[in-house]
Amino acid sequence: MKTTSISHAFGHLSDPRVNRTQRHSLIDILTISICAIICGYENFNDIEEYGKTKEDWFRQFLALPNGIPSHDTFNDVLNRLNPHEFSHAFTAWVKSLANLSEEIIAVDGKRCEARWIKPGVSRLSIW
Incomplete structure (x- = not known):
């Protein structure tokens, strides 16, 4: 199975914002959010802090014009x-990331019930 980038996997999502109010791309927002949540950040203040802490890294592959x-x-x-x-x-x-061969993998799962992820999404940590 081929691995899919975040921008490819989420690029078709409907953007709920009015065009004139968009200062940040939806892909930038989703990429930072997904990375922050995978790293254990749990609220919007934490996601912003994570983004600012990792801004140099994100700028390697996100536009972040603002x-x-x-x-x-x-x-x-x-x-x-x-x-x-x-x-x-x-x-x-997530399914596109599961390219398993003959390796042993440790898996830890969590159910994310954040208000903005309705009806909830399961989070897996795989080593």
Whole structure:
């Protein structure tokens, strides 16, 4: 199975924002959010802090023309996403990462019930 990038997996999602109010791309917001959540950050303030801490790294593959979005932007955008579209894209992306061969892998699972991830998404940590 071929691994899919975040921008490819989530590029088709409907952007709930009005065009004239978009200072940050949806892919930038989703990429920072997903990375932060995988690293254990749990709220919008934490996601913003994570983004600012890792900004130099994110700039290697994200445009970030207006810097890291604020916690209010993360809150607004993530709460307005279509939960079914997001869940479907997230599940497909995670499945694309599971390219298993003859290796032993440790798996730890968590259920993420954040208000903006309705009806909830399972998070897997794989080593």
